[in-house]
Amino acid sequence: MSAQIKFRNVTLGYDRHPAVHHLNGEVAPGALMAVIGPNGAGKSTLFRGVAGILKPLSGAIGLGGLDSRDIAYLPQSVDIDRSFPISVFDFVGSGLWRSTGPFGGIGKAEREKILAALAAVGLNGFENRSIGTLSGGQMQRMLFARVLLQDSRLIVLDEPFNAIDAKTSADLIALVRRWHGEGRTVLAALHDLEMVRSHFPETLLLARGPVAWGPTAEVLTPENLLVAMKMCEAFDDSAAACAADMPSRAA
Numbered sequence: 041m042s043a044q045i046k047f048r049n050v051t052l053g054y055d056r057h058p059a060v061h062h063l064n065g066e067v068a069p070g071a072l073m074a075v076i077g078p079n080g081a082g083k084s085t086l087f088r089g090v091a092g093i094l095k096p097l098s099g100a101i102g103l104g105g106l107d108s109r110d111i112a113y114l115p116q117s118v119d120i121d122r123s124f125p126i127s128v129f130d131f132v133g134s135g136l137w138r139s140t141g142p143f144g145g146i147g148k149a150e151r152e153k154i155l156a157a158l159a160a161v162g163l164n165g166f167e168n169r170s171i172g173t174l175s176g177g178q179m180q181r182m183l184f185a186r187v188l189l190q191d192s193r194l195i196v197l198d199e200p201f202n203a204i205d206a207k208t209s210a211d212l213i214a215l216v217r218r219w220h221g222e223g224r225t226v227l228a229a230l231h232d233l234e235m236v237r238s239h240f241p242e243t244l245l246l247a248r249g250p251v252a253w254g255p256t257a258e259v260l261t262p263e264n265l266l267v268a269m270k271m272c273e274a275f276d277d278s279a280a281a282c283a284a285d286m287p288s289r290a291a
């Protein structure tokens with residue numbers, strides 16, 4: 041079966057400064073994959089590339105025939121502007137834009153879908169609340185409700201379990217497992233290695249470049265984790281280009 045995501049020598053960055061270097065590899069359809077790495081390793085950058093928010097500086101990301109608009113992307117909650125005056129109902133309803141368009145009407149069927157998604161994440165009765173009034177865990181549940189509505193083959197979750205309590209984590213990981221059971225491809229950036237070991241069969245360990253990628257037990261070794269930490273510490277953020285891309289000074 042052809043890959044759901046194909047990274048072909050992908051370099052991603054900001055203002056021409058690379059943040060993720062030379063990533064090659066494939067994610068199979070139906071994979072449940074954790075992306076881990078120290079702070080600043082490039083996890084969010086990689087996900088922005090997959091979601092089509094950030095264009096690669098070089099290389100290409102193939103999406104197995106999907107358009108980037110078909111991807112359900114859950115950003116880090118710090119990237120959500122909580123002061124934006126929008127209700128929980130309308131925010132979650134934006135998950136239907138692919139089918140209704142941003143100015144499409146919300147009819148009875150859509151309304152029911154939105155309320156069902158809110159119920160599925162335990163947010164019954166929250167529909168008229170403004171998003172700025174939600175707690176961190178409620179915010180995360182709301183983001184999951186929008187992903188549910190998007191009904192996508194490819195789901196990309198950026199630190200979905202950060203700063204939430206054990207009950208909320210358990211509820212949301214159950215949703216992730218359900219999506220996996222439905223054959224969807226799910227990628228999640230995570231810091232909790234116990235959660236990765238318990239629920240994610242495949243892991244990419246990133247430290248600006250790939251350190252290891254494969255079955256979780258083989259990737260999460262103390263040696264690999266140490267290499268990743270050292271690679272991130274040694275990284276020069278002001279570097280203009282990868283050493284590997286520079287013309288050789290020899291000869």
Ligand SMILES: Nc1ncnc2c1ncn2[C@@H]1O[C@H](COP(=O)(O)OP(=O)(O)OP(=O)(O)O)[C@@H](O)[C@H]1O
Nearest residue numbers: 054055059077078079080081082083084085086277
């Ligand atoms: N919008 C931006 N403009 C410039 N540099 C950025 C931007 N976003 C991220 N970076 C830089 O890119 C590098 C990778 O950051 P990224 O957020 O992808 O890492 P991360 O692995 O998600 O980190 P964390 O675990 O802390 O969330 C960092 O050096 C960061 O400062």
